[in-house]
Amino acid sequence: MDGFAQLPLGRRRRLAASISCRGVGLHSGASITLTLRPGQPGQGIVFHRTDIDVTIPARHDHVVDTRLCTALGLPDQKEARVGTVEHVMAALAAAGIDDAVVELDGPEVPILDGSAEPFLFLIQCAGTTEQPGTLRAIEVLKTVRVQDAQGGWAELEPGEEPFFDAALSIEFAGTAIGTQRFSLRVTADSFREELANARTFTLAEEVNHLRSLGLAQGGGLHNAVVVDGPLVLNPGGLRRPDEFVRHKLLDVVGDLALAGHPIHGRFTGHRSGHALNNQLLRALFADRSAWRFAGAAIPAAETRVPVAA
Known part of the structure; x- marks a missing residue:
């Protein structure tokens, strides 16, 4: 992919720099700033809500709602929730990003144009780089x-x-x-x-x-x-x-x-x-x-x- 480093098979990858955008949440209607940041080795993908200072792992066992989107949350913390994560997750996976922080100041990933293309553009602009550690599939x-x-x-x-x-x-x-x-x-x-x-x-x-x-x-x-x-x-x-x-x-x-x-x-x-x-x-x-x-x-x-x- 143009703009994405082709790293050796099995090596972890992260963003080379942080990058931000602002948009509206499809379901919440809120105006939200999203920042993609490089993650620590082995951290995986996590979502961080800066407005409530909560971090939620991007894992299947943290899915709390699937009505018209995929929403992540934490057990017993109703406010600790991030909705519409699927498009940015698809872009990160396609770009081979293993460790990243998706930072938000609201309850939902901005919908942007309704596709994953704007997120791919952000990742391409930020660049990617090799990360210590070995990836397992x-x-x-x-x-x-x-x-x-x-x-x-x-x-x-x-x-x-x-x-x-x-x-x-x-x-x-x-x-x-x-x-x-x-x-x-x-x-x-x-x-x-x-x-x-x-x-x-x-x-x-x-x-x-x-x-x-x-x-x-x-x-x-x-x-x-x-x-x-x-x-x-x-x-x-x-x-x-x-x-x-x-x-x-x-x-x-x-x-x-x-x-x-x-x-x-x-x-x-x-x-x-x-x-x-x-x-x-x-x-x-x-x-x-x-x-x-x-x-x-x-x-x-x-x-x-x-x-x-």
């Missing part, structure tokens, strides 16, 4: 599958080492979305070229209901694709005919980055969203025979071991 050893009552499902299975392959299908009958499918071997280049600029989307009929629930307070045609039956309401239309499934696959990359380590394996899903993506990680780590660490051992102080909740 999670190798999927057997198929793990979860499903819901609405017919959605998601699974992880062994794949071709050392890659992460993903395939997803979605189905929104009677709308401009329809049925779409997309598959990809996820690398820094393929993420940038195929997924990064795909925007989040919603149905026009759901907007008023979401706002009555206190959600989508900062949403608009400038940061989301809005579909009204067969119509796309955004004046500029779609960035790609299958932008919808590409964005859902972008979400998969961000949600699965909460494993705390790169995943070597294959993801397949149908109508999978944030809830199923998180359930899939919890199911994987609940079965110790389903995965193992790949790569050289690292000192205990630098090990980020996923914890099943």
Whole structure:
């Protein structure tokens, strides 16, 4: 990827410098400053709320809400929460960032244009550099599958080492979305070229209901694709005919980055969203025979071991 250093396989990576932006929270409507900072060796990705001085690990077992986004929190601390983490997590994972602090002065990651592309731009501007310590990946050893009552499902299975392959299908009958499918071997280049600029989307009929629930307070045609039956309401239309499934696959990359380590394996899903993506990680780590660490051992102080909740 242009602007990202190609480091030796197995070496940790961090940002070379801090970088900031300001934007609105999609659901909270709050104006929030985000700063990406270099992390300490072995720290992993953490979110730090400067307004309440709370740090939350970016891990699957800290997911506290999956309604229309992925939100992280701390047990028994209702105010210790960060929402809409999936797009910045996807960008950090695609750029190979292992250790970083995502600093915020509010309750939610800014939505920016509704995609991961602005976060990739920030990372590229900051640059990346080698970090002490050795990276370990999670190798999927057997198929793990979860499903819901609405017919959605998601699974992880062994794949071709050392890659992460993903395939997803979605189905929104009677709308401009329809049925779409997309598959990809996820690398820094393929993420940038195929997924990064795909925007989040919603149905026009759901907007008023979401706002009555206190959600989508900062949403608009400038940061989301809005579909009204067969119509796309955004004046500029779609960035790609299958932008919808590409964005859902972008979400998969961000949600699965909460494993705390790169995943070597294959993801397949149908109508999978944030809830199923998180359930899939919890199911994987609940079965110790389903995965193992790949790569050289690292000192205990630098090990980020996923914890099943």
